[in-house]
Amino acid sequence: MFDASSNALTVSRSGFTAKSLGGGRRFALQGRKDTLEGVAKAFGLAEAPAMLQSASAGDCTLLRLAPQELFIIAGEAGLPEAVTTYLGTVPNSLVEVSERQVGWTLEGERLRDTLAALSPLDLRTKSFPVGTATRTLFGKADGMLWRTDENSFHLEVWRSFAPYMVAMMDAAALDASW
Amino acid sequence: MLLIRCPYCGERAEVEFSNGGEAHIDRPADPMSLSAEEWAQFLYMRDNPKGLIAERWRHAHGCNRFFNAIRDTRTDRFVVTYEIGQPRPDVTPEQAAEAAR
Amino acid sequence: MSRSFRVPGRGRVNTRRPVRFTFDGRSIEGFEGDTLASALLATGTHLMGRSFKYHRPRGPISAGSDEPNAIVAVGSGPALQTPNLVATQVEIYDGLTAQSQNRFPCLQFDMGAVNNLASPLLPSGFYYKTFMWPRNFWTKVYEPIIRRSAGLGVAPTAPDPDHYAFQYTFCDVLVAGAGPSGLAAALAAAKAGAEVMIADETAEFGGSLLFDRASRIDGLQTADWVERTVTELKAMPNVRMFTRTTVFNYGPHNMVALNQRMTDHLGTPDPATPRERLWQVRAKQVVIASGAIERPLVFEGNDRPGVMLASAALTFLNRYGVACGRRAVIATADDSAYRVALDLIEAGVTVAAIVDIRPKPDSELFRKVKAAGITVLTNSTVQRAHGSQRIHSVELAPVLPGGDVGEGKNYRCDLLLMSGGWTPSLHLFSQSKGKVIYDADLDTYLPGESAQAERSTGSCRGLYDLGEVLADGLKIGTEAAKDAGCDGEIDLPLWEVTTDAIGRGGFTGALPRRGKGLTAMAFVDYQNDVTAKDVKLAVREGFRSIEHIKRYTTTGMATDQGKTSNLNALGIASSALGRPKQQIGLTTFRAPYTPVTFGAFSGHERGNEFDPDRRTPIDPWARTKGAVFEDVSLWRRARYFPQPGEDMDAAVARECLAVRKSVGIFDATTLGKIEVVGPDAAEFMNRMYVNAWTKLGVGKCRYGLMCRENGFVYDDGVVGRIAPDRFHVTTTTGGAAGVLNMMEDYLQTEWQDLDVWLTSTSEEWAVIAVQGPKAREVLAPLVDGLDISHKTMPHMSVVEGTIGGIPMRLFRVSFSGELGFEVNVPTSRALEVWERIWEAGKPHNMTPYGTETMHVLRAEKGYIIVGQETDGTATPDDAGCGWAVSKLKKDFVGKRSLALPAMQDPDRYQLVGLYTEAPQEVLEEGVQLVANSNEVIPMNKIGHVTSSYHSATLGRSIALAMVSGGRARMGQTLYVPMEDRMIPVTVTSPVFYDAEGARLNV
Structure with a gap:
């Protein structure tokens, strides 16, 4: 049983691990379509990632979570200067949310079964290929899920939901082995 | 659990959504110019059809966008979902029959 | 005696593995593979329960999930007893304890059976008619009595120590039922490349093929064919197979629920194993292969132990190796019972007679039975079964021209098998919203047009010939795969099938009987104790709709959902109403198909995993200080910090005085926060809030009040202007999600022209409130040189800076009425900052306070709490906040409503x-x-x-x-x-x- 009072916010079960993500910053960037395209160019990308797609630029990853929103996973240095410069010239909303979320790297051969205990998403590779990112519901917690590899996901939830999420993943991973 | 096609994210399970009531009821541009009766009409009066309804949905636990849908209230079958701001699409008799089935 | 009804060489139980269990305290031996019912029948025990209303002695009539009588409790102790299981589904293991239900003091002698003598006084509608008056008797007298006598088994009283798993999954083709048609459909769909799931409610795949000794497929015994087919399916990577798994609910949009029982058949399961798993399957296509259920015949005494369905006796014989009696009489309206007769004879059971209601049965099986020298009475009926806790004889009588029944003759027997023909199992089809249609030829209802992506196959759509059933399974499986988008080349098997030729048959309603029979107890719905005369009485009292008859008599409303009773009830209603069955229609089948435990439904949602337990970063500190907590929406907040010996009142009084006299520290992290950003941010705020925002300068705060369009207060909170195009909005703890939702609603659906966007920052910032006359003295040295004097930072202002190098948004606001600050810092650094402030506050005797003190302080100042002072019918003016409402703005959400006369x-x-x-x-x-x-x-x-x-x-x-x-x-x-x-x-x-x-x- 997960103990909410401990700080061990990881899961390690046979066939499923959730390792805490280290560091990095997060930005929620919203704007009209042209602005998002402009930002992508400032990142050095040909175009903004399509809906539910992701793209990497330097040490930043852009997740298109909504038509008007790019969620940016950045390194400690934050956003490239070209990006902030560009954003100074167009209407947009850039809000740092580095503290809002915590997350895990999820791995293991029972990964899909474990997540399927919590989420109604169809995570078969044909429906949710590598590179796909979305917000969804895990039990009663909103989460942001990004498939980084066939058997590896990046999951973030709002900070106060982390103990719940870990407890749920731990229980689901145990069940998934039966 | 219904399967609902978000115009932005594709088909997702109902738990990700919340229903927002009847669609295509525009907020009056100048509410203060309305009579009390007209305002009450806007505020409170809604259709409750047995059959096709155009209604708002919000992909609350996904992209968080509102969109509109045409659904048959008898069968919970969706005819179409579409973006906010688009006019209510025409429903062909065939589509209506399929939704009613 | 213990195994005296075992038939050597028959059955699939493992006779080398004896299993010992107890029933009502009696130790009994069965074999691995037995159900509780088969093991008890092997000892000659038919009496397994008492009926619900009349407490009549009952034995099993069926061998499967349709069993209405043999309802037992399994396990013991306040937590572990599971009531209301059917003995025909309970698999035995070493150490299993089972008890009969609905009896006192014991099964053989039951006080409640007095109800049976009083049965003429308990007609349908008895409760409605009897407990009408006097009115005040209802709560004090009637209800307690009815409650005590209602219900079946006893619910467990202690928490369930088991745990239950849950899983969503997806597949191309879900096959419900693994009898011949289901297996064939699964095989065809799998060969076409579809992702297939196939589930069967019993412990083994095969369905009727597990007790069909007469047929051959490709020259194989049917059970061997099952083994071959299951092996082939299991070897395919695109097939998932589930035994002990009931497809119990067919929901909208092809979401189908399965209940997998994982440990109930094990004596000592690994405690880590989930007891059950609930599957929610989104299937592109569903194949319903739910089979058919044999119909009982309705005659006097048809519920006496020893009376059972013919197919049940066949199942017990061939699947479990148990003869259900020594001397059988068979009453039938259908050819399939003749096969039962032949198998029974082969197993050494005497068949005293067969009575067939049909005038001229004629089939190969009929001729075989005649050739075997068995007495067959055609155009005849069962007048009555004799015996109480076990039948000892049965009166068979000819049906006379004109429909009356002649003088009968008693036949000695300990087993009376009945077959009224077959009822296709339409439950899942009906749950899928498909309309059933009456088939006059088969005199039953069949699946009509599909409402969802679904097909029925095999006997659940009225096919009974094994060759036809298998061919249909292959065809349906192929079509389902194709419609699921899998149309690979399929090399379909061609099976050679030899089987009994089955003719037409079947009977619905009550059998003809001699005399008026007003006292005859001929049961239609065994589980709810509904008799043929109850249904007739309902019609006589004016009920016309089958749905009303169902509710008035409760027929079909028990946990078995009318599996064995629906069609007979319909037949009786039809003749009583003088209208054909197809004009009356079937009642709706409700989910679940068979009862599902609460444990399975709740899954992980219990204890720690029921709800997220949201804690702020200050929570560990508060716990070390002995805080008492309270739940506020999903958050856990410190309510007060009692000193040794203090109760809440004392602690709150001390905390309040400390804030008023010196300084207090309060964790306000749970406040909702929304960053409103964009060139049109001020315009957006003007439209959303009743206040005016245009003139609010950067670095200033304002108390914001939000109404719904109906003019009633919805939420409130302090709003700070961080930049011309950036507002830091706070909401109430419970209102955070709702406010953001309402803002997004207007922004996305009404004001798409505005360039403004919303981001939740509730968990980005932790909030430390420092309140009291000494608040500035505490904070000033900590804020890295920031001037927070009254002059540069007056009440209702906000400034960005750092506190010990940590980024900060500092608000000068007060919900206490004292000089106050709210220190917003990044959540992960909040505890650090809190402890720093705590240290700095010690010289001022700084006191931590909780939500209770916060409430008292604000009440002393007359500050409202939305949802406490307001209740969804209060306007800003009602709540004393009329001053906040802008008189100049042309429009804002709620303005028009506030101008309505009633609001004045x-x-x-x-x-x-x-x-x-x-x-x-x-x-x-x-x-x-x-x-x-x-x-x-x-x-x-x-x-x-x-x-x-x-x-x-x-x-x-x-x-x-x-x-x-x-x-x-x-x-x-x-x-x-x-x-x-x-x-x-x-x-x-x-x-x-x-x-x-x-x-x-x-």
């Missing part, structure tokens, strides 16, 4: 303060107020108390109330009517302390 009514409930006459009397929150203490009941309510506390600051009690025309009642005496007295109160201003606000502006 002087008698509206308005926020006021109340003083009790006795200063130490603290009113109960929620109590009503009246103007005249001498009024007769019912008194006219003119308001209610919304908040009530003892104020240590004022040394007396205070209360806030919403009172009709309250502001015009200053100084009036009102009354709080309590059960035993009237409490007089005086109306006063809601601001009890520092009305001029001097303490804020220092």
